[in-house]
Amino acid sequence: MLRSRDSNIRSFVKFKNCSCRVVEVHWINFHGNNIHYSNLKCGETIVVNTFTTHPWIFICQKTGERLRVNNNEVFLAKPWFNFIANSDNGLVSVEREEAQIHIALKSLKDICLWKIIYLIRQKDDIDYLQIPKTLKNDLAYFFYLSTRYREIESENSTSE
Known part of the structure; x- marks a missing residue:
């Protein structure tokens, strides 16, 4: 069953709606229930702090059709430490993983x-x-x- 597991490794994500539809963003909780998180209009983005074992799905608000994210049906974020960036002044920062929501082929x-x-x-x-x-x-x-x-x-x- 698809559900969130532990909350050990943080992830920082930016979901971007690349479809022409209003998208419902859903987090799958620890019991396997879809928890509505937000709606995104065409071209909108939202930043989310999550964990690597927390699944996310995306649904067309009008039809209920499941949409894709980075060519997958379910999004699981990569660990935050995969996105460490060094700047010219020697400071270290963490960038957000971008997840693009789109209509399935x-x-x-x-x-x-x-x-x-x-x-x-x-x-x-x-x-x-x-x-x-x-x-x-x-x-x-x-x-x-x-x-x-x-x-x-x-x-x-x-x-x-």
């Missing part, structure tokens, strides 16, 4: 299915679409992913 079919999700208000609406049954099944699965994400989020927000 998808097939044209998946892109179209996610676009249709924006238009569907309830699962029964899928039956009225004039598309092949296999696409309806795929669309029902995407709809399930989108609504299941929203259910989990509301459960997490009420338990905090």
Whole structure:
């Protein structure tokens, strides 16, 4: 199960939203629950002090779709000591690791299915679409992913 472990080695991170969507930043706590940390608009950044064993995930606010960070589904920061920098005057500083949030590379079919999700208000609406049954099944699965994400989020927000 994906969850935070110990809090021994610190990390200093800058998350940057490189997508064209509003991104929800979530920390996965010690029990494996998604804890909403912040929202980032297109191009925005946020600095976070975390630990190397604390996972982070990123979700499109509108669709519930999981986004990628540095080409991965989950972000685990590198140790702070990997980012030590020496300046010209002899001082030592620690730079932040930059993590770029972006949309996963998808097939044209998946892109179209996610676009249709924006238009569907309830699962029964899928039956009225004039598309092949296999696409309806795929669309029902995407709809399930989108609504299941929203259910989990509301459960997490009420338990905090």
